[in-house]
Amino acid sequence: MLVDMVIDGFDVSEEESEPVDHVGDLLLRVADGDRAAFAELYDTLSSRVFGLILRILVDRSQSEEVLQEVFLELWQSASRFAPNRGQGRTWVLTIAHRRAVDRVRASQASSDRDVRAGFRDLGVAFDSVAEEVALRDDATRVTKALAVLPEVQREAVVLAYYGGYSQSEIAALTGSPLGTVKTRMRDGLTRLRMEMGVTS
């Protein structure tokens, strides 16, 4: 029996080891100006993308603006997607993350992102991620992988990915040398890849 599930446009077949890159196929069609494919792409990923942007930006109206920017960029730049270099879903989420981080840095360039705010975020960052994901099966892979990381590595990855903090900000927040933060981030990401079984 062949059972297919579609998770965020990622077709997972129980019998086939090679997943179909549904989002990647849509992106190739969008690159040709296919509007129906664009609508399908939006329906497939907008909730996931919006959730991510909202997590980083917190502010809802700014998050809506960034969501628009992201999908405009997808419409206009889909031809830059290279299927031989990774999944379509990765490409979309990378753009979304970059846009959200750019926005948070631009809008909070001043005193908002001072060390105190950072420490507050540090306290809630992992806890809130762990809390949110505890209830959802599709996220347990992430929680489990993060939980396995040594605390300093988890801190570096969580502050960067979910908080939008740069390496130098993280160094200031945690009182660690910049070089140490860079190494922790590298080691943390490698460990996560193994724990989550990510293949690019």
Next chain:
Amino acid sequence: MNEQDFAELSAGHALHALSPDDERRYSAALAAHPEWQRIADRDAATAAALADGVAAEAPPSSLRDALLAQISAPPSEPESMVQPPARTSDPVRRASRGRRRSWFALAASIVLVVAIGVSGLIVAQQLGRSPAQTTLAQIQEQSDAKSATADVAGGGTATAHWSDSLGKAVLVTDGLPAIATDRVFELWFVRDGGPEPAGVFTAASGDATAALTGAMHAGDTIAVTVEQAGGSPSGKPTTDPIVAIPTA
């Protein structure tokens, strides 16, 4: 830089946490070592998987409506959004239909704004005029704006618009030859040090407006090659240019 140094930059890049200086080192290293791309791709996939750690949240349906309305609007005609430049450095053949089309472009943009109302204004500003068209308009506002048209091997024409003072260039194509769906057109600034990649584009029905990424240097030649999707992985052209337009 060795592979281990690059791997450290790659992790920071995947998490969008590098300083601007490190970001430049990362790009330079990747350009010099295309074989390290797999490290970058793997890190991007790992970072993207972290998105599953956040609850999905449905955006307001008005956003979907605004986006779809925008991309369904008739595309405005790029070469007619602005008047042709007063003078050019090269003999130029201008598209004769430019002026006639401008009225359609104007009418279309008015309809667009009315249709989507205030809430969609951000979208209107960005989608009604693509970034390339915005850049084109910006170039045309410069006193040193120039343009030149050349025939494209295989059919069609390409018009380069540039401003040396702005350091930007836009290519507008008309009737480009069809290419395979897994190929793209790649733009290049050709200068003394060799060709610099300046972005890729596709051209539905042969017409496109594409802004060259990166800074243009005075005297650059603007060229287009046909490359694999995503652009030449080595950062150097793998085919002969189908068109090359000198700007000096």
